Amino acid sequence: MSMREGMKRGAENERSRRREEADRAPSERVRLLTSAATTIVGLWLALSALPNPTTAAEPPRAPTAPTVIIVTGAAGEEEFGKQFTAWSDAWRKAGNLGGARVVSIGATNATGATPAAGSLTDLGRLQQTLAAEAKQSDGDLWLVLLGHGTFDGREAKFNLVGPDLAVSDLADWLKPMRRPLAIVDTSSASGAFIKKLSAPGRVIVTATRSGSEENYARFGDYLAAAIIDPLADLDRDGQISLLEAFIAASHKVSEFYRSEGRLATEHALLDDNGDGLGTPPDWFRGTRAVKRATEGGTPDGLLAAQFCLVPSDFEKRLTPAQRQRRSELETTLSRLRDLKPKLTETEYYQQLEPVLLELARLYQSVK
Ligand SMILES: [Ca+2]
């Protein structure tokens, strides 16, 4: 990527956010655009004076391929079985397209056939698969649960053919993981998974906001489509992040219930700041959470924005270190935007500049 392209990308993100702010306050629009132009010209001049960042030493290590574990649950009825299998196929295809190692569990007997005596149950296979996964890695680990769920007031479960998966067991099995982890649970009652699974470095997406939303959830259907739908690419960077897919699928769910004139029985959530509290889709403006569950907390969505099942060609060229640094810079930008109301405009742009500069340099250094 050229310096100009890298510069453009960092600046565009900021411009897009400012556009949103200007929409809320039209009288500020001219002033903001003028500031934006001044800042960008200033950054461009400053960048031109910098030494060539491609000379900076960075270990040229290829990123580790992600693993995608797709678990298809007990269907109960044939019609559900067909749907779960179709969703599983969509996830597998996307995983393959993105160069991930894909492991499918339960898909072959999702209609409810009893496992042969002595053979491993789907639950056993899942446990074994997770135990065999690298605990420390820079490769993303996706765990995708497609099926029905239940909640008895204490324990949430994902229904498998054979013994069900209890969220407490899953939490234990995932405890040793020290790698980027996304758990996507599209089942009914899945909202009860968040509290037990939430941790730093983890994204948790659920089809419902609590264990008491127990009707069949359509979210999984729309999510399976959104993970490769170009229309879901809100920030237009050529790839669909898990955050973008969550937002797109959630909106489709809302549309479905509205167009059918039915009361929505499912409300998806996303948690990725480790606080155990999910953020609903309507708290996002674009890809930015404008509301959060706790005052002063980090917003949800920053980590989920880094998970892309089918990465763009540019994304594939980022080293793990570059990915990590970008993530840190995006978090800094997010904090800075939170602080903006308390800063003068000069203070804001003074603090913004070095972050955007470093982002631009990072993009420029991508080989
Ligand atoms: Ca995107």
Ligand SMILES: [Ca+2]
């Ligand atoms: Ca949260």
